[in-house]
Amino acid sequence: MTMENSRSIEARRLCALAPIIPVLVVHDVAHARPLAEALVRGGLPVLEVTLRTPAALEVIAEMAKVEGGYAGAGTLVTADDVAAAVKAGAQFGVSPGATDALLDATEAAGLPMLPGAATASEAMALLARGYDVQKFFPAEASGGVGALKGIGGPLPQITFCPTGGINPDNAQSYLSQPNVICAGGSWVAPNDLITAGKWDEIEALARAASQLGQPS
Structure with missing residues (x-):
């Protein structure tokens, strides 16, 4: 087993914990712990904190302390x-x-990685390097479910976490694809609810999202 494969195995394990990975843009580190706790209580333990705000690194540090949660860095x-x-x-x-x-750096650091791909060539290049679990981004803009079906035919050994334009209305169609393990979504933690500290409402959104992909 290569080191790359071992990190892809860990990425697969994390992706399998819940159908949705919250994609979080957090501006105030004071929101980090209560936000993470609400999402974990709601059944979404894997949290992607995008490096799009000055507070992002501090937010990751705080969220990493939350029991039962896994805090990761997005937008690497x-x-x-x-x-x-x-x-x-x-x-x-x-x-x-x-x-x-980028991949050299993550491999040297031993960081489990979900690298992004939008085309068959990009997906094949990552697969050749040992990454058989990948982020499909930007999902909707890159052809959505139809594109994933098309890529899945010749490349069934690759599993995706589509992100970008995923919402409660289309998430189920993505999660029903055989080459999709989970999806990334920002709707479970909207900025207005974070700013207002409405953690119960965020927990409810997370709980609903945690049931996506389940048999009805």
């Missing part, structure tokens, strides 16, 4: 991003795409 683009995320305590990484430099 450079080796410096990886180093900062690992220092903050990120337990996994997510990227919108993949470069050799």
